[in-house]
Amino acid sequence: MKSKNEFVEYITQDVLGHIDGISARAMFGGYGIYKDGVIFAIIAEDQLYFKVDDSNRADYEAYESTPFVYSQGNHKQATMSYFLVPETIMEDKEQVALWVEKSLAIHKQKHAAKKS
Secondary structure (H helix, E strand, O other), X not given: OOOOOHHHHHHHHHHOOOOOOEEEEEEOOEEEEEEOOEEEEEEEOOEEEEEOOOOOHXXXXXXXXXXXXXXXXXXXXXXXXXXXXXXXXXXXXXXXXXXXXXXXXXXXXXXXXXXX
16 A cells, blocks of 8 residues: 655644644545545645635735646646645644634535535
8 A cells, every 4th residue: 555645744744733633635646635524725746735715815815825726738727726835834833723724614614505
């Protein structure tokens, strides 16, 4: 069985390890990061990206963070609603926990809207 790469282990253990319910699953050449089974982040090319919408985009823009952009073959580039987590946030356990909660709130809000 192939083990997770070192960056994934660093994120799940060192950066997010103090938060209960964190797990990682391989997906599409990267990893999805989950809290209690809810995806809130991705790892792509050894970079950590959190889910972003209008409710938390300014947090990322204040750090000049950029969204995750990808392309496959000759297809045009696609921009996802995940932004790069600034290193200063990753190093601050309280701040990273707040940013995780903000990203989780996006998922919860979208699912609540679908049920209405």
